[in-house]
Amino acid sequence: MKTSKKKHILIVNQSAPYSSSNAKESLDIALAAGAFEQSVAILFIGDGCYQLLSNQSPKQTHSKNISQMLKVLPVYGIDKLYVDEQSLSNRNIEQLDENLTLTKVSQHEIQALYKEATTVFRF
């Protein structure tokens, strides 16, 4: 039997925050991976960028605030948060939640993220 080794997990988040359970349920994987001391990076791409907007008020639809939950990730050792700059400009998103520490990445840098990853979970 092979022994366990540390993996580079990339979680690709391409879903809008409240249109499905993807945002919440992919966050749960990130937290579990962080708890197991795996290396975790999260990439927000496509409609996943909408998770990063400030002033989300999902209370009216009885949802939990996704950007609030994203803020706690560094506490769990997950501080590699990336966002596709092309997706942002396609959607005219200029202002992201300033409480989140995000790195904007180009298509080229996204390729590098995929290359570095040993496991990719896409939501």
Next chain:
Amino acid sequence: MIFSILVLGAPFNSQSAYSAFRFTQAALASGQTIYRVFFYQEGIHNSSSLATPPQDEFDLYQAWQDLKEQYQLDFVTCIAAAARRGLLNESEAKRHNKSASNIASQFDLAGLGQLVEASAMSDQVITFGH
């Protein structure tokens, strides 16, 4: 090669659950190792013990259970994803004070740590769904 399989789709909703089954079956038939099959999001519905497809249709639920028995596989259904969608085993039903349970005995209920552990123990994690 050591594979783990992540199933995110429910039977009938898309082809992903059936494709996951076929891939797992083919990998085992060709001598590969399946470390774990993990059922998450809508994929948890594959572990229902009550689903009863028409008799002239392929029964994917039964097929998973048979595959598990044949190869002594490790099937894990995410406990939180299952509970929020109404799938409970006996002890969970008791714990949540519900009147019935509906998860087939071939599926263990556990947390996402089992998915992370599977990824650490496998060469490849193959996702079916989305």
